[in-house]
Amino acid sequence: MTKAFKTKDVLAAEQDLRSRTLAHMPQRLERLLYLASTRDYNTGVYRHDGLAVRFSEQAACEALADCHREAFTELLDCPLEELVKQLERYAAGTRSRSDFIAAWRELEPYRVAVPSGTDSLSSELLFSNLKVALAILQNRPADPDSPGPGASPRLLLVQ
Amino acid sequence: MIALIFYSLIGAGLLALLVILALRQRGAVEGSGEQFAQARQSLVTLRSGLLGANAVERIFDPRDWNFIQAGTSAEIHDLFLAERKRISLLWVSRLRGEIRNLMHFHLGYSRLHGKLELETEIRLAWDFALLLSACRALEVLLYLRGPYGAPGMVGITAGAAARVCATSEQSLGLLSPLSKDAFRRDSAEGGAAV
Numbered sequence: 601m602t603k604a605f606k607t608k609d610v611l612a613a614e615q616d617l618r619s620r621t622l623a624h625m626p627q628r629l630e631r632l633l634y635l636a637s638t639r640d641y642n643t644g645v646y647r648h649d650g651l652a653v654r655f656s657e658q659a660a661c662e663a664l665a666d667c668h669r670e671a672f673t674e675l676l677d678c679p680l681e682e683l684v685k686q687l688e689r690y691a692a693g694t695r696s697r698s699d700f701i702a703a704w705r706e707l708e709p710y711r712v713a714v715p716s717g718t719d720s721l722s723s724e725l726l727f728s729n730l731k732v733a734l735a736i737l738q739n740r741p742a743d744p745d746s747p748g749p750g751a752s753p754r755l756l757l758v759q
Numbered sequence: 760m761i762a763l764i765f766y767s768l769i770g771a772g773l774l775a776l777l778v779i780l781a782l783r784q785r786g787a788v789e790g791s792g793e794q795f796a797q798a799r800q801s802l803v804t805l806r807s808g809l810l811g812a813n814a815v816e817r818i819f820d821p822r823d824w825n826f827i828q829a830g831t832s833a834e835i836h837d838l839f840l841a842e843r844k845r846i847s848l849l850w851v852s853r854l855r856g857e858i859r860n861l862m863h864f865h866l867g868y869s870r871l872h873g874k875l876e877l878e879t880e881i882r883l884a885w886d887f888a889l890l891l892s893a894c895r896a897l898e899v900l901l902y903l904r905g906p907y908g909a910p911g912m913v914g915i916t917a918g919a920a921a922r923v924c925a926t927s928e929q930s931l932g933l934l935s936p937l938s939k940d941a942f943r944r945d946s947a948e949g950g951a952a953v
Contacts, residue, residue: 620859677813680823680839721846721853725817728842735838736831 615661635668636713798864843906855894
């Protein structure tokens with residue numbers, strides 16, 4: 601009975617998260633980074649105050665973890681061409697495209713955006729694709745049609 | 760003098776063989792719970808990860824290569840091919856490792872399980888041997904010709920691995936509740952629960 605209630609609670613939290621927060625993030629990459637940023641790196645626990653108030657901390661944590669895994673799988677399934685487009689749009693929203701590319705190539709912040717329990721082959725494939733996508737972006741002039749900084753909320757990989 | 764060295768070498772070889780055999784017998788009990796769990800994990804990894812349509816399709820997706828060829832520099836071509844080669848080698852190496860795990864478990868378990876059909880066992884042993892050889896051959900091909908150098912071989916190996924998994928699962932009845940009961944029935948009364 602408790603388990604059924606809990607599952608229902610998690611499903612409702614997921615629905616809420618999708619409709620209120622993730623719906624404003626059309627890019628898969630952006631969703632992945634946002635969801636990773638809600639995770640405490642010291643404990644691996646996901647936190648979202650709004651969701652926790654509406655449901656419970658446990659339900660919020662499970663809903664965020666589920667959506668994080670889903671976002672990772674969706675991004676992994678992206679063909680390279682689509683991934684380059686997503687990265688281009690994401691970079692266009694930052695203050696300096698060249699700084700963004702340099703920082704991402706050097707620091708590889710996407711490595712901490714992987715959900716726990718992910719198969720090492722899957723994460724290696726995504727890292728490899730992002731590495732190639734960044735190299736392509738670096739050799740390509742900025743797209744004039746891309747939205748400028750502030751067009752979409754920028755996300756940080758730290759809480 | 761030469762004959763003495765020759766026979767001494769043969770003697771040393773036989774002694775080494777005896778030591779190896781003795782050490783092997785001291786290893787984990789075949790068909791133990793740990794091996795069962797490991798084999799079960801191997802099957803899950805193979806089915807949901809390494810042999811999943813998405814994994815194989817994404818790693819060897821020709822659209823990615825077409826995209827790279829169409830609009831990027833030679834430097835990017837090289838980077839992409841090197842990266843995809845590394846991933847494809849990682850894939851085939853993991854595939855071989857999991858197949859080997861499954862084969863070792865199967866060999867150990869089949870010796871304890873009298874109900875297995877001889878014909879199925881022989882076929883499975885043959886399939887395992889062929890598959891491991893195919894994985895090795897694929898590894899060499901990917902290394903020499905790159906990730907897009909052996910598309911047919913990738914499909915054949917993945918298909919053969921999927922078939923071996925299915926046969927192995929059917930033969931041992933892994934992962935099915937019915938067979939877990941059978942596994943329990945195989946244990947002596949009051950034995951450890953599986």
